[in-house]
Amino acid sequence: MSTQEAAATWDAEWEEEARAELRRRQGLGARYDAENAPHRELAWARSGTAFFARKLAELGDDELDEPSLLAGWSRRHLVAHVGYNGRALTRLTEWARTGEETPMYSSAEQRNAEIERGSTLPARALRNLFAHSEVHLNVEWRDLPEAAWDAEVRTAQGRTVPARETAWMRTREVWVHAVDLDNGGSFYDFPRDLLEELLADVLRSWQRRGEHVALTLAPAGAEQVVVGQGGPTVSGALPDLVRWLTGRGARRLTSSTGEVPEIPRWF
Known part of the structure; x- marks a missing residue:
């Protein structure tokens, strides 16, 4: 274990x-x-x-x-x-x-x-x-x-x-x-396990709607999450990544392409 x-x-x-x-x-x-x-x-x-x-x-x-x-x-x-x-x-x-x-x-x-x-x-x-x-x-x-x-x-x-x-x-x-x-x-007020579930919820929502999203999420201090076939790597603290994924801005995030990509709505 x-x-x-x-x-x-x-x-x-x-x-x-x-x-x-x-x-x-x-x-x-x-x-x-x-x-x-x-x-x-x-x-x-x-x-x-x-x-x-x-x-x-x-x-x-x-x-x-x-x-x-x-x-x-x-x-x-x-x-x-x-x-x-x-x-x-x-x-x-x-x-x-x-x-x-x-x-x-x-x-x-x-x-x-x-x-x-x-x-x-x-x-x-x-x-x-x-x-x-x-x-x-x-x-x-x-x-x-x-x-x-x-x-x-x-x-x-x-x-x-x-x-x-x-x-x-x-x-x-x-x-x-x-x-x-x-x-x-702030999303920094959220429990970490809740942030992880919110991230998963966004990905489930995209999948249900058939959204074709290809990117890699790199939360600080945690394993990367590959979405679709993978793509630009977006890095940052987990609260900042979840804020972005839920449609509330991309502050403090970095992207391997230099610009944080556009993503579909949450739900």
């Missing part, structure tokens, strides 16, 4: 022991995620929610009117999006639990109109939208039965996925959009 494999095994054992100890302390009657739940992704989603909440709390009400890092969206639009995304993922979780189809959104037009309306809410109501939606989603996750985690639901992009995918979908939203609030959040 390699050192990396041994560390991963130790982490998994430590997490299981920590969950068991928490249950002993909380006693009978406490409610927990099902054993079949995606515990790693749920932990990421919950810590990312706390990260987003902290960055949001640092902003004054007037600062919500200022631009986010997403073109055409103010911070108000971004907070509304994250709040309504929580509600949309709650609908998928309810679908898995009840078997009754409840799509994320009725249409792309409905989603966009919802965000636009949400961006006009008073600041307090906008903050409550985020807070209440994340609590509702977390309750649905916690109470989802074992078998329901593998029930199939459909994403807004039309992909059929098991309900466990909702934890990863939320992880992406809260962590990356915390940076998009543009008040000091």
